[in-house]
Amino acid sequence: MSRRRHSDESDAGSQPHKRRRTSEPIEIEDRLESLICRVGEKSTSSLESNLEGLAGVLEADLPNYKSKILRILCAVARILPEKLTVYTTLVGLLNARNYNFGGEFVEAMIRQLKETLKSNLYSEALYLVRFLSDLVNCHVIAAPSMVAMFENFVSVTQEEDIPQVRSDWYVYAVLSSLPWVGKELYEKKDVEMDRLLNQIEGYLKRRQKTHVPMLQVWTAEKPHPQEEYLDCLWAQVQKLKKDRWQERHILRPYIAFDSVLCEALQHNLPPFTPPAHSDDAVYPMPHVVFRMFDYTDAPEGPVMPGSHSVERFVIEENLHCIIKSHWRERKTCAAQLLSYPGKNKIPLNYHIVEVIFGELFQLPGPPHIDVMYTALLIELCKLQPGSLPQVLAQATEMMYMRLDTMNTTCIDRLINWFSHHLSNFQFRWSWDDWADCLTQDIEKPKPKFVKEVLEKCMRLSYHQRIVDIVPPSFTALIPANPVCSYKYGDEADSSLPGLAMTTTVGNAIKNRASNEEILIVLKDVPNPNQDDDDDEGDGFNPLKIEVFLQTLLHLAAKSFSHSFSALAKFHEVLKTLTDSDEGKLHILRVLYEFWRNHPQMISVLVDKLIRTQIVDCAAVANWIFSPEMAHDFTRFYVWEILHSTIRKMNKHVQKIQKELDEAKVKLEKQQNKKQRDSGDEEDMEKNSEDEEGQLEEQIERLQEKVESAQSEQKNLFLVIFQRFIMLLTEHLVRCETSGIDINTTWYKNCIERLQQIFLMHHVIIQQYMGTLENLLFTAELDHHILTVYQQFCALHL
């Protein structure tokens, strides 16, 4: 048999065969990378002996590979924060063996810190600061110089005219490093540290907290207050200080090497001035600490650390970091979460579930795409089938119990998660446990939640399935069978206007009539709104729209694809019929009437109508706020449609902006080329001038397009906010005059939907703040409504 290598077709993508020469530089660099990244993972040897071994290898490779090693270590400091103490120990060992290397590493870290701050990479900067502070524990950095850096950080609170989120970050960077290094710093510099903490306390007392209610998942203080993140961390640090900085959770491999490390010479951090504030700095937004469990919830086993214990902070930080590192690979992520070091001393499953829901419900938005969390929880259930599903069920039950005070945006996400999760587990759930919701008004949060969940479950399966999975007592909450409502069917009243025409139109469509032919047929449809002297009949004719669209939708009702084809085929007719604002509104009305039992179909058809420019975004907004939609105003699907519409508008603006930017870049390149080529033959110069002229024209056109799109975008938000203000003011005035409490279920829903607009589109809305404040959110507005606006502004202060 031939032992010659044959190239396999399917191997086309893989690297050509490598000759094994162990002294290849590339191979060694890859090996170093691999060794460093993998240290700390499951191994037959102890972590200490692995670190010792690796330190030896790296020390030997320093002469030839120093810069590579520096870069790898800086990178893991920045992107593997969950293995912080493993790497600080490694650096400590290297520093003990090679003082110069330690110094160079510290310098490289400082450079990296400056760069991350300048590039708005604040979470990475935070990990770097924490890393540096832990290097104090490893005798690499002298404690006094670390304190000095912290003092410079805290002095940012004295800066004037800066956004609060700037000073927030610097204070957070100091406080969040203290669990690691508080003890050491207090031992060396307690006077300075006390002064530091006093300054921080003063800052925390005077800083603004208007933004907090907008970010809380639950409005209730019980059972767990949703604390602002800095307040919570401050309480945790206070408690730690009271415990004399005794912290027992963090894994500290350097303790085992104390005898070696304390022999090492330390470096002083160079004086570090935080980079000045600039207008394009984007600091992290504030957040609220999500808590749903405490020690009473984990029935047996290890006790859950208290909400103000530093252990709780460290565990949550580490779990968040693991998700941040591995979110793309759900199996790895789940495995890493479940192999958290020190897991035997804590109810790990509860922590994991709490952290995951904390991210999913985070306001304004989760750090990662919602569906990731569903997939991750499924993987976790697979890996811990005997324990995690129970914790998840317990969590779901708890969240159901607290729906009354849960933020509407979070309820949306809970509905999506729960229905998708159930669809992976044959929809098995103990619905009877929730029978209490059946006696409540159907608009109340609990029955509403169940109804929306069942609707989403149906979308992932089919109507009969839902009927089968719930007890008979739940019939009132089962979604409608998603069939169409054709008003011109066999049971239609013979006097119904337009009835006869529908047969004509229907036949025309079936006989593959063209758009022009259909329009001719439709000329015979009388206009109920109109005088006889409009011969052309080109104005808005609601009956034409109804006759045509109902018939078309009825013929195409079989599936999404059939309906999409129908809309595409008769695009011209639809465009003609809906040439006016009234026309656009009416087509949406007719669509709704026809498909009112199939919200999913309404959503996808509205999407198509926008994308094919039969209706514009403002028309959809006006339709949603119209009196005809009032009884569906609190249904989830309506808000999905609105947010999808806003997103389409935003993407449209982005797309044209991108085209404009690309054209500008092209022009610049062209102009540079011209400069370089000047003096060439006449022909070439003329060609490049032509091209330049064309590009300039294109840029002008695109500039206009961008401005027009932005104007449409601004108008969309104005329409939406205006409508909200009208509706809410009406309600508030009515309640005031009749002396009833404003806090009805409808009101809670409406005001939180207004909040949701701000939260989900905060980046875009920021651009239009000036207009919003001048036109809509003025001081004359009812303070209930104005508060929402002020809370939103506070997010960016």
Added chain:
Amino acid sequence: MSIKLNALFSDSYVDISQYRDQHFKGNRYEQEKLLKQSCTLYVGNLSFYTTEEQVHELFSKSGDVKRIIIGLDKVKKTACGFCFVEYYTRADAENAMRFINGTRLDDRIIRTDWDAGFKEGRQFGRGKSGGQVRDEYRQDYDPARGGYGKLVQKS
């Protein structure tokens, strides 16, 4: 500043698989190039009864779906257990590969894979009996995919 730490930035769910469409018009290199920039996914192991609506609901969780083409038995013109899902952006398709591939639809674990792009004719099964090739030869009984495999049925 940034350094390519291969060990850390693994995103294996997004990698292209070993499958190559034998009917693809072009060479392997061209096919792979298209796969690596595609916004279209092939979805397999669907029940014959799974509807476009269900597929749309599930796959919309990773982004806006541009279109869905349900795979059909070439003879019967009925659904035969696969489909194509096309997104507007590559990023949305990648998230589907990361978080929807390998989860359930209609109680079945579905599988997604990159597709070089829908072309007319590719919506039909390529098995001799009209359905998918895999349903020609399989030995098990799958009520959601026409019962026994075609070969078993004929015997």
